[in-house]
Amino acid sequence: MNFEKINFKNAAGYELSGRLELPADRLPHNYAVFAHCFTCSKNFGATKNITRAMTSAGFGVLRFDFTGLGDSDGDFADTNFSGNVDDLLAAIDYLKEHYKAPTLLVGHSLGGAAVIYASAKASSIKAVATIGAPSDTKHVRHLFGDQLNAIVENGEATVQLSGRPFKIKEQLLKDLNEQMVTKTLKELRKPVLIMHSPQDDTVGIQHAEKLYHAAIHPKSFVSLDGADHLLMNKKDSIYVGEVIAGWSSRYLDVEKETALNSTHNVVASLDQETLFTTQMKAGNHYFTADEPTSIGGNDFGPTPYDLLSSGLAACTVMTIQMYARRKKWDIKNVECHVNYDKQHAADCENCDDDTAKIDTFTREIKITSNLDEKQLKRVLLIADKCPVHRTLHSETQVITKLVD
Numbered sequence: 046m047n048f049e050k051i052n053f054k055n056a057a058g059y060e061l062s063g064r065l066e067l068p069a070d071r072l073p074h075n076y077a078v079f080a081h082c083f084t085c086s087k088n089f090g091a092t093k094n095i096t097r098a099m100t101s102a103g104f105g106v107l108r109f110d111f112t113g114l115g116d117s118d119g120d121f122a123d124t125n126f127s128g129n130v131d132d133l134l135a136a137i138d139y140l141k142e143h144y145k146a147p148t149l150l151v152g153h154s155l156g157g158a159a160v161i162y163a164s165a166k167a168s169s170i171k172a173v174a175t176i177g178a179p180s181d182t183k184h185v186r187h188l189f190g191d192q193l194n195a196i197v198e199n200g201e202a203t204v205q206l207s208g209r210p211f212k213i214k215e216q217l218l219k220d221l222n223e224q225m226v227t228k229t230l231k232e233l234r235k236p237v238l239i240m241h242s243p244q245d246d247t248v249g250i251q252h253a254e255k256l257y258h259a260a261i262h263p264k265s266f267v268s269l270d271g272a273d274h275l276l277m278n279k280k281d282s283i284y285v286g287e288v289i290a291g292w293s294s295r296y297l298d299v300e301k302e303t304a305l306n307s308t309h310n311v312v313a314s315l316d317q318e319t320l321f322t323t324q325m326k327a328g329n330h331y332f333t334a335d336e337p338t339s340i341g342g343n344d345f346g347p348t349p350y351d352l353l354s355s356g357l358a359a360c361t362v363m364t365i366q367m368y369a370r371r372k373k374w375d376i377k378n379v380e381c382h383v384n385y386d387k388q389h390a391a392d393c394e395n396c397d398d399d400t401a402k403i404d405t406f407t408r409e410i411k412i413t414s415n416l417d418e419k420q421l422k423r424v425l426l427i428a429d430k431c432p433v434h435r436t437l438h439s440e441t442q443v444i445t446k447l448v449d
Contacts, residue, residue, distance in 0.1 A: 053139040055112060056131045062116035063087065063109030063136065065144075066100045070333065070345045072322075073105030074299045077149035078136050080129070080156030080163075081108065082177075082275065083185060084211055086115035091276035091285075092153065095176075098286025099151075103299070105144065106151075109136055122201065122212035125220035126159065126182050133163035141169065148172065148297050151289055154248060154274065158182050158226045161237075165229055172296045174238040174289045177274050179248050180255035182224040189213060227259035236263045236296045240285060247274035265292060305331070322346070354383040357406060360433035365410075368427045374420060380411040381428075406437070 047067040052060050064087055067073060077099060081092050087108040096106040111132050113121030133150070140147050146169035152160035157178025164170040179185065186193060188204070192213070195202035201214040230237070237260045241253035257266050267288055272281040305312040305326040312326040313334065321336040322343050334352060336342030347355065358381040369376040386405040410428060412421065428434070 051107070051139070051143075053109075053135060055128075055135040057112070057119070057128070059112050059117065059119040061109050061112065061118070061132060061135065063107050063139075066096045066106045066108070068100050068103050068105070071103060072343070073100075073145075074103045075149060075293075075297050076105045076107070076140050076145050076147040077151055077293075078133060078140065078147050078160075079106055079108040080133055080150070080152035080159050081111070082154035082156055083188070084114065084121075085153070085156075085275075086110050088115065089275075090279070091282040094276075094279055094282035095151070095153075095286035095289070098283045099290045102287070102290035102294075104149070104290060107136055107140055107147070120212075122214050125217045126155070126224050127220055129156070129159045130162045130166075133159055134166060137163070137167050137169065149174070149289075149293050151176070153177060153276075155179065155182065155185055158224070161226055161229055161233065162224070164235060165233055170235065172236045172238070172293045173233070174240065174293065175256065176240045176269075176276070176285055177242065177245055177248050178226070178239070178252065178256065180227055180252040180259070182221045182226060184248065184252065185221055186218060193218075227255055230256060230259040231261065234261055236265075236293075238265045238267065238289065238292050240267045240269055240288070242269040242272040242274070244271060245269075245274045263296070267292075350385045354385050354406065357381075357408065357431075357433045357437065358383045360431040361408065361410065361428050364431035365412075365424055365427055368424070369414075374414070374416060376412060376414040376416065376424075378413040382409040382411070383407065404437075 047069055049065045049067070051063045051065055053063065054060055079092060079096055081087060081089055085092065087110050092108055096108050099106050109132070110117035111129050112119035112124045137147055148169060148171045150160035150164050150167075150170050151174045152158065153176045155178070157175030160173055160175065161178075164173045189196060190204070192202040192204045196213055196215055196218060201212055203210050204213050239253050239256050239260070241248075241250055243250045253266065257264060269276075269281060269285065272278065276282040276285065305314050305324060307326070310328055313323050315321075315323045320341055320343065322345050323334040325332050325334050325346075333346035334349060335344055335346040336348055338344050361381040362379040365379050366376060384407045386407070408428070410425070412424060416424070
């Protein structure tokens with residue numbers, strides 16, 4: 046997993062703190078924005094698990110702190126639901142300007158209601174997913190308990206939420222009364238995924254029913270059976286992220302890797318704009334080669350010399366185990382560790398000078414067995430006879446020609 050810490054300003058001029066999670070092995074096929082639950086933050090455990098499950102599926106996901114929460118500027122007491130929606134729109138604009146316009150919004154609890162509103166105002170959003178979202182933002186009023194009257198009478202009061210004190214002002218109550226989630230959802234006309242636990246005792250399952258009936262097809266519902274409202278069980282939050290990634294792929298443009306066809310056993314293909322990130326095909330298997338970030342690559346795959354070393358390591362263990370089976374020697378496991386002492390980038394600067402290459406492979410072999418010393422010495426001799434080892438020691442030629 047890769048990530049970037051980012052900061053952006055909302056419509057009120059406050060600087061909001063965000064974290065952009067990126068796939069570890071590729072460029073994102075789509076960007077998404079995650080809206081956390083009421084009084085939570087971008088670093089809430091369930092939020093991190095959901096976004097990381099999505100990045101594993103190729104998404105770039107921005108999670109950020111709403112105004113007055115976490116590392117973001119502003120006073121939470123001065124915020125309201127409409128302000129959260131504005132914060133989401135600012136996040137969408139930031140991605141559009143600096144990366145790529147997001148196509149998916151995901152919201153947890155009250156954040157789920159916020160993404161419904163924001164998606165109606167953002168043309169780039171093609172799909173919306175909610176988790177434990179209320180069907181009417183007035184529902185949040187019950188969280189204020191016996192302080193609700195004090196907020197109305199005095200204009201504000203301190204309320205304990207999730208074990209922490211928050212100052213709530215009357216303007217938040219008025220704003221919550223004005224918001225009608227189902228009405229917006231009926232007019233949305235975008236694919237919607239509604240996820241909710243039947244055991245949710247904070248936002249009851251009846252809210253999911255109202256949202257589902259309000260939404261227009263294509264719409265989907267997934268029951269998070271056994272989960273609590275905050276998804277405190279790590280397995281639940283990871284599952285949510287995986288389901289959202291799979292569901293949304295039906296409605297988003299997810300570029301498939303171009304098939305590499307050739308009569309040769311190995312093919313490498315590199316586009317002009319992708320620097321060193323190279324698509325590979327070896328036999329019927331596809332993977333990626335790259336260079337380290339230190340020399341301008343993305344580190345999405347092994348380097349060419351890593352691949353060469355991998356061939357030596359794989360051939361070594363195959364040859365040893367094949368010999369052991371023939372001799373009926375009990376070798377439970379063989380590990381081969383290979384290092385190459387020269388970086389590919391430095392080598393390539395002098396590709397036309399044969400004397401610039403000093404190729405040294407350091408190979409260490411670990412054998413789990415009951416072999417005696419004589420047998421182990423024999424195994425080492427056999428390792429030197431593996432086909433790739435012999436190829437590296439033999440005189441070779443590379444015949445190069447252009448093809449259409």
